[in-house]
Amino acid sequence: MAGCYPRAVPGGWDAPGSLLRPGAGRSWRPSGPTGQDGSVTAPATPLPSLAELLAEACVVTLPLRSRFRGVDEREAMLLRGPRGWSEFAPFLEYDDAEASAWLAAAIDDAWGPDAAPRRDRVPVNATLPAVPPERVAELLDPFGAVRTVKVKVAERGQGLADDVARVAAVRERLGPEGRIRVDANGAWGLDEAERAAHALAPFDLEYLEQPCATVAELAELRARLRDWQLPIAADESVRKAADPLAVARAGAADLLVIKAAPLGGVRAALAIAEQAGLPVVVSSALDSSVGLGMGARLAAALPELPYDCGLGTAALLAADVAAEPLLPVDGHVAALRVEPDPELLDRHAAAAERAAWWRERLSRCHERLAAGTGPFTGGDAPG
Ligand SMILES: [Mg+2]
Secondary structure: OOEEOOOOOOOOOOOOOOOEEEOHHHOEEEOOOOOOOOOOOOOOOEEOOHHHHHHOOEEEEEEEEEEEOOEEEEEEEEEEEOOEEEEEOOOOOOOHHHHHHHHHHHHHHHHOOOOOOOOOEEEEOEEEOOOOHHHHHHHHHHHOOOOEEEEEOOOOOOOHHHHHHHHHHHHHHHOOOOEEEEEOOOEOOHHHHHHHHHHHHHHOEEEEEOOEOOHHHHHHHHHHOHHHOOOEEEOHHHHOOOOOOHHHHOOOOOEEEEEOOOOOOHHHHHHHHHHHOOOEEEEOOOOOHHHHHHHHHHHHHOOOOOOOEEOOHHHHEOOOOOOOOOOOEOOEEEOOOOOOOHHHHHHOEOOHHHHHHHHHHHHHHHHHHHHOOOOOOOOOOOO
16 A cells, blocks of 8 residues: 655654655655745655565666676666656665665656756766776777766775876876866775875866765865865765765865765755755766666756766666667767666566565565655764
8 A cells, every 4th residue: 555655865854954854644845945944845755565666676687898886797676657667776785774765766766756857968977997097998988979087996906006097098088178087985095085186186187076985084185185176076975974965064075976866866866956055966876777867867957067977877887778778979868767678678687586685675675665764764874
């Protein structure tokens, strides 16, 4: 039986700075800037029953072109609601509290209302895993003509010299007009990040994404780099934090990376962007084209889109679920809802035991949403 569930809220209903609060009857209302009491606008999203979620759910295993984030293949569960297909694909190591935000996003996407689009396509960057320089061309070619590349750095088992060599190869490929941003996924310590910023400065970076893990470190690094004109972007400090706005309030970042799935959906991410008061970059999490479509529709709904979006990552997949994957064309992807191809769903169906694992995960996350516990109520997730 369907009921109303409190909207996915990083931080939980009672968390300081929580954007969304439960309303009467276990519905929710985002506390946007338009309401006198902080209340707004979006209607409650009905929580489908578990049976409804499972009715057409498919689990797929998609191979990657290159190892990324420590994995060689990506598992995802696809759900079908009244508005079409959506993707539930939290990384395997995420606990149920964190994963339930991704489920809320998938439900909001396929069962909730669409955000009004302001553009029909969005500019994207290429994303380069932490590969040696000789593999740069092979991995960037599938993105086509893009003006911006995000380079992964600070990979475990590598050193700063590896990062410098990779970034140098990308700068050579792009020429002086190209934009390069680097993403350390919080892996550097403060001094290490400062050394890296200096070593990479000759390559004229657009920004440094999540160089360190904590908000305090980001704030200190930003102060140390004040004269370098190297903006700091926060990613994990937004999407994995109990309070996604804490980093903005602390003055610890120049811009925020926002992702629809971990923030509980397109409308929740829009509310965070509005309240943060900082420029945002829309990105994704190595999703299939179905999940990337949700990100593209988030980017399409933002009032301003000053940075190219990290939504070109279908090019990192060696196989996808859509007959026409959401690959960049002339540096843009279409802001569409993407439908999977039944034949591809069959071809890439996950092994039976993996599908069972995902159904159990879905069930536990659904239970959290139905109980109103939502994501992150257990406290801070590691940043
Ligand atoms: Mg990142």
